Amino acid sequence: MSPVPLRNEKAAEASVRSVTILGATGSIGDSTMDLIRAAPERYKVEALTANSNVEGIVKLAKEFNARFVAVADESKGAELRAALAGTGIETGAGESAVTEAAARPADWVMAAVSGAAGLKPALAAVDRGATVALANKECLVCAGDFFMDRAAKAGACILPADSEHNALFQALASGSRDELTRVIITASGGPFRTWKAEDIEQATLAQALKHPNWSMGQKITIDSASMMNKGLEVIEASYLFALSSDEIDVLVHPQSIIHGMVEFTDMSVVAQLGSPDMRTPIAHCLGWPNRISKGRAAPLDLAKIGSLTFEAPDYARFPGLKLAYDALRTGSGATTVYNAANEIAVAAFIAGKIRFGAIARLVEATMNGWVRAGNLAPLSSADDAISVDHKARKLAASLLPEIAANAS
Template identity: 55%
Template sequence: MTLTVSVLGATGSIGRSTADLLDQHRDRFRVGAVAGGRDAAALARVARELGAGFAALADPEGGPALRDALAGSGIPCGAGPSAVIEAATRDADLVVAAVSGAAGLAPTSAAIRLGRTVALANKESLVCAGDAFMRDARRFGARILPMDSEHNALAQAIGEGRIDDVTRMTITASGGPFRTATREAIAAASAREAAAHPTWSMGMKINIDSATLMNKGLELIEAHHLFAVEAGRLDCVVHPQSIVHALVTWRDGAVTAGLYLPDMRVPIAHCLGLGARLGIARGRPLDLAATGSLTFERPDEARFPCLRIARAALAAGGAQPTVMNAANEIAVAAYIAGRIGFYDIAALVEDACEAFAARCPAAPADVEEALAIDAQVRRWSTDGLAARAG
C-alpha cells in the first residue's frame, strides 16, 4: 500500500531528514505536497527530488522565484499563507507538521480539522493552543503522532501501557553548549556561541532555545497535552550523551526508557511507518558498550531560568504558555540580532508573562484566538525592546 505524505517545513532540518527517508522508501510513499518558508530554491529542489504534487512557499514575495525554480517540472506551486494552507489540506494519509514556531499553528490546525493523521514536530502548536488542538483532534477524528525525539520516545516507552499506571514521564536535555559554563561566561556569550549545539543539528532559533533550556520547557508543555498528564508527573533531566531520550516510571517502580543515537530519522521513521518499522540507510545501531557510560544530572534553573519560567507557565495554565512562546520568539530574534544579551531573553519573557497574566487569563478557545494573543504579545515585547534600547 502506498501512503501519501505531505511535508510542511520541508526545507528545515526535520523536513530534510523526512525527505531522506521518503527517498529511501519510494516504493511505500508518494508526496502530495511540500511547504517551506523563504528559500524558494531549496523548496523547489525538494519538490523535484520527491516528485511532489504541489509546492508552497510561506513568503508571498517568493512566488516568482519558486515558479522559475520549478519551471519544466510540471509541479504546481503557490506562495503566501493560503498556499501553505492548501499544502496542508491536500489529500494525504499523513501530514508532517514541521514548520518552526507559531507560524505552524494555522496549517497544522487545518490538517487536523480535516481529520488527517498528523506527525507533529511543531511543538508550538500545543504550547500556544494545546487545549484547542487536542479538542479538535478528538472532534474531527484526527490522529496526532509525536515526532519530536523526546515525545516519540515517550510514546514508544508507554507502548500499550496505561497512562494511569505512569507515575512520572521524564524527558532529557543534552544541556546545550553552556552545560558546564559559569553564569558570567553564559551572560557574555554571543548568539553564535549559543547556537553551537553539542549534539543536534537544528535551526538557529531551536539551537538557542536549547541553550536557554526553553526548548525543554516547551517540550514539557507539549507532553502535558499529548499524553494528558498533569505537570506534577512531568520532569526533565540533563543527559549529555543524548542516548536516552525519555523515561517512563510506572507505579510499581519499573522504568521504561527510549534509547537511540541522536538521529532524528529514528522518530521520523516511527511516525512514517504508522506502526511498521522502516529501515534507515546509513543509520548506526546503538552500541552501549562502545558508548561506555550514560550520565544524568538535574538542570540548573538558576543558570537557565527559562526552564523555570516555562514550568511556571505550565502550572499556571490558561494563556500563559501562549504568552511565553510569543515573547520568547521575539526575544530570541533580538538576541540573534545582537540587540540583547543571553539573560535578557528570560527577563523579557518573564516580564511578558507577568504583564499578560491578568489580561489573558483563559486558554485560547481556538487557533484564531491563540494567534490574536500571540500578536498582542509580540507587539508588547517589541515595544519593550525599543524602550530598553532607548
C-alpha cells in the first residue's frame, strides 16, 4: 500500500490526537501551533523541537504542556534544562534528542526540520508507522526512493504539507492512479517573473527577498526567486506520488490561488484553490481524514481577486527548474546533489560571494562534476543520502571560486 493515501475516505475521528512538531519555532511550526491553539480540546502535544531557539521552544512547551522538548544545538542543552526545571517536562539536546522526539508515541508528526538534518528524525517517526505531515523537502529530494519504501514497509501514512503537494493530494482523490495523465504544479513566478535575463543576473538580495505573495524564510524565498524551489517540488512530487518526470508539469500562476491540478484520462482537470496561506494545507494534514474548521485561513474571495492568469515557465531565464528535471531523470543521488549544491550557492549569494544568476550555474557545474566523476549509485540508507549530501557540498564549495570569477 502506498504511504500516501490517494483517496480521502472518512474515518472515525479520535477524540484527542497526540501530536509532535519537529521544527516548532519555524514558519511551518508557527502555523501548526496556531491551528492546535485554536482547538485545544482536540490535540495534546507529545514533543516539540527547535534548532537553537530556546526562548521560543520553552514558551511553546509551557503553553501546550509538552511532555518532551529538544533542541538540535547541543550547546543549548543546559539552558533548556534550566528554563524548564520544575515543570516536569523532559528535555534533550543534540541530533539524537531530536530523533528521540520523533520516536515518541505521537499519533501525528509534523516534520518541518529544514535541511538534511530533518531526514533521520522524519525516518524515526516513519519507522513506528506514524502519520507524518511532511514539510521537509530534503527527506524526498535527498532520499526519495528510500524514504517512501521505508514508509510503505512500516505502514506509515505520509501527508504532504507543502501547499502544492497538498493540492495534488486533494485533487488525486478524484480518480485512481491508472486514470491519471499528469499533474500540474503551479508557481507564482517569484519577484523576477517579468524581469529580463540580464537584470535577473544582477538581482540583489533585497530584491530576491521581495516575494509577491508568500511570507517565508530567507532560503525558500530566494529559491522561489530562482525557481529552484519549484524544481525541488517537481522532485518531491515524483517520489511522493510515484510519477515520472514526464507526468509532472509546471505552470506559472502569479496569483497563487490554484496550487495544483491533476489531469485525468477523460481530460477532466481537478484543481485545488485557496488563499496563499500555509495554514490551509497544514490544516488539511492536521485534520485528515476529516477537515477542521478552527484556526483556518481567510475565505477565498474569487470575485475580489477578479482574474486568474497563467504562463509557461521560462527555462532560459530560470535554468534551475530545468536542472531539477535533469537531476530527476539522472537519478542515483543526482537530486541529492542538486539540493546540496543549491544550498551552497544560496548561502554564497546571501554572503555576497556570487551574483544571483550564478546560483544555477554553480548547481549545474556541481551536477556535471558529480556525474563525470562516476559517483552515481543508488541510495539505500539515510547514511548514504547524508554522505552524498556532504560530498556534494564539498564539491560545490570547491567550484565556487571558479563560478564567482567567471560571472558574466
